[in-house]
Amino acid sequence: MATTLAKAAESVEFAARLEHVSKSFAGPGGQQLVLDDISIDVAPGEFVTLLGASGCGKSTLLNLVAGLDRPTAGSIATDGRPALMFQEHALFPWLTAGKNIELALRLRGVPKTDRRAKAEELLGLVRLRGAYGKRVHELSGGMRQRVALARALAQESNLLLMDEPFAALDAITRDVLHDELTRIWAETGVSVLFVTHNVREAVRLAQRVVLLSSRPGRIAREWTVGIPQPRRIEDAPVAELSLEITDVLRGEIRRHGQH
Amino acid sequence: MASTETTPAQDAGSVEAGLDALETTAAGRPPFSQTFKNKILPPVIAIAVVLVAWSLLHPVVDDPTKLPSPQDVWSEAEDQWLKGTLLEYIWGSVSRGLLGFLLALVIGTPLGLLVARVRFVRAAFGPILSGLQSLPSVAWVAPAVIWLGLDNSVMFTVILLGAVPSIANGLVSGVDQVPPLFLRAGRTLGATGLRGTWHIVMPAALPGYVAGLKQGWAFSWRSLMAAEIIAQSPDMGMGLGQLLEVGRTNSSMATVFLAILLILFVGIAIDLLIFSPLERWVLRSRGLLVKS
Numbered sequence: 277m278a279t280t281l282a283k284a285a286e287s288v289e290f291a292a293r294l295e296h297v298s299k300s301f302a303g304p305g306g307q308q309l310v311l312d313d314i315s316i317d318v319a320p321g322e323f324v325t326l327l328g329a330s331g332c333g334k335s336t337l338l339n340l341v342a343g344l345d346r347p348t349a350g351s352i353a354t355d356g357r358p359a360l361m362f363q364e365h366a367l368f369p370w371l372t373a374g375k376n377i378e379l380a381l382r383l384r385g386v387p388k389t390d391r392r393a394k395a396e397e398l399l400g401l402v403r404l405r406g407a408y409g410k411r412v413h414e415l416s417g418g419m420r421q422r423v424a425l426a427r428a429l430a431q432e433s434n435l436l437l438m439d440e441p442f443a444a445l446d447a448i449t450r451d452v453l454h455d456e457l458t459r460i461w462a463e464t465g466v467s468v469l470f471v472t473h474n475v476r477e478a479v480r481l482a483q484r485v486v487l488l489s490s491r492p493g494r495i496a497r498e499w500t501v502g503i504p505q506p507r508r509i510e511d512a513p514v515a516e517l518s519l520e521i522t523d524v525l526r527g528e529i530r531r532h533g534q535h
Numbered sequence: 536m537a538s539t540e541t542t543p544a545q546d547a548g549s550v551e552a553g554l555d556a557l558e559t560t561a562a563g564r565p566p567f568s569q570t571f572k573n574k575i576l577p578p579v580i581a582i583a584v585v586l587v588a589w590s591l592l593h594p595v596v597d598d599p600t601k602l603p604s605p606q607d608v609w610s611e612a613e614d615q616w617l618k619g620t621l622l623e624y625i626w627g628s629v630s631r632g633l634l635g636f637l638l639a640l641v642i643g644t645p646l647g648l649l650v651a652r653v654r655f656v657r658a659a660f661g662p663i664l665s666g667l668q669s670l671p672s673v674a675w676v677a678p679a680v681i682w683l684g685l686d687n688s689v690m691f692t693v694i695l696l697g698a699v700p701s702i703a704n705g706l707v708s709g710v711d712q713v714p715p716l717f718l719r720a721g722r723t724l725g726a727t728g729l730r731g732t733w734h735i736v737m738p739a740a741l742p743g744y745v746a747g748l749k750q751g752w753a754f755s756w757r758s759l760m761a762a763e764i765i766a767q768s769p770d771m772g773m774g775l776g777q778l779l780e781v782g783r784t785n786s787s788m789a790t791v792f793l794a795i796l797l798i799l800f801v802g803i804a805i806d807l808l809i810f811s812p813l814e815r816w817v818l819r820s821r822g823l824l825v826k827s
Contacts, residue, residue: 342723344719344722344723357723357725358723359723360719360720360723362716362719362720364716366716366717366719366720368717368720368735368738368739369820369821369822370738370739370741370820370821371738379724379726379734380724383724383725383730383734384725403548403551403552404555411820411821411822412821412822413821414559414822415559416554416555416558416559417558418551418554418558419555419558419559431723431724431725448554452550452551452554455546455547456547459547
């Protein structure tokens with residue numbers, strides 16, 4: 277399975293390259309700058325988390341990378357069209373879990389005869405064998421996010437964008453899904469750009485953590501996480517680095533209360 | 536429970552399986568006795584109450600030209616049945632009504648899609664469509680008779696003018712209520728343009744569309760009955776409106792009552808047999824039907 281899903285990553289030097297990206301929206305007081313001069317490279321197979329408080333433009337940034345919106349300035353290049361996973365599962369309730377995945381396959385041009393087997397394989401990857409015929413409302417929150425992950429993986433994109441995908445889950449389920457995401461990332465070799473406001477989650481998952489400041493969103497600092505996987509969120513090195521990052525993050529947030 | 540030798544991945548898998556089992560509840564159909572008590576018994580009681588009230592009221596009014604007894608209406612139904620005309624009256628109206636409704640469906644669906652998706656069309660025709668919905672389509676009977684003469688095309692014209700706005704408006708509100716998240720998710724999967732309309736917008740709008748169909752049928756049936764009662768001609772064939780008119784000209788209140796009851800009965804029956812199951816199926820498959 278890992279071989280069929282693994283990417284031919286060697287051909288390109290990046291999964292996503294953002295160069296001096298800025299984005300402003302028309303606001304009540306004229307143009308409002310949301311993102312300011314963001315430059316990030318995501319290497320093939322790399323796991324990067326974008327971390328920031330409210331108003332850092334995380335979701336705007338993901339929309340830009342996903343191609344749902346255009347930057348005001350700068351350029352964004354991705355290796356193919358990225359897959360996107362949302363905080364809400366965004367599964368289509370008129371389709372079963374399996375058919376949701378098959379729709380992604382169909383829109384990608386996978387022939388009808390191959391879709392069923394492929395969908396079952398992806399459900400197996402997220403350990404939901406047997407959920408093929410289940411309706412979305414019959415699944416728990418964690419199961420829905422796993423189906424959503426399987427649907428995103430069905431796009432066989434080289435880059436998976438994740439917009440706080442576990443924020444609405446309970447803590448136990450979230451922990452388990454962290455393990456699962458790490459495993460699937462290792463198995464498939466997909467590059468991940470993962471947005472969160474949860475510092476420990478960022479450190480638990482990523483090879484690299486990028487901290488964004490708020491209003492406008494700028495890159496405040498970057499950390500390379502050298503802790504070997506599999507990690508647990510309770511591990512001492514995870515907690516230690518989280519503490520360091522939290523202090524910097526709080527400093528960033530504090531600036532906004534001082535004028 | 537797990538052995539001490541499990542790898543972290545196996546461990547996550549087994550915890551996950553446990554979580555999945557804990558958070559999944561088995562849902563089944565309630566037993567028939569419960570369905571009978573909650574769904575079938577109440578309307579049966581309501582009908583019985585109406586019949587009893589009617590029987591009690593009959594001797595008080597004591598004038599069969601104003602209020603026939605339930606027995607009179609029943610024997611009138613029996614008469615028509617034995618003459619072989621009862622089913623003809625009913626089928627005459629039902630076939631016209633369903634055919635007109637299907638026509639309205641064929642016209643109203645693309646119209647609704649156009650209004651919902653094309654900004655200019657919405658600005659131009661949206662208000663007219665909403666306005667038409669509040670205009671009783673009986674108003675069109677007189678001009679339709681003058682334009683088209685006294686034949687079946689009058690019936691279909693009036694049905695269309697009654698049902699098309701309901702169906703189109705239902706689809707428009709269905710499309711308007713599609714959560715933007717579905718559209719975004721669809722676009723990231725590559726469903727844009729017509730593919731987006733077909734794979735995302737149409738199925739997502741289905742509940743509103745079905746509600747529009749339901750209302751469209753009610754309007755079809757109402758318009759048709761009005762047209763049948765007003766536009767009378769031997770060329771028109773048999774229908775429940777004609778039956779009512781026969782009762783009126785023969786001063787037979789029992790026939791008039793029979794016609795009214797049959798119109799009511801058919802309207803309810805079509806809704807119960809076709810549209811309510813369709814609506815329930817759409818809502819249940821999406822988990823939108825709250826179990827009472």
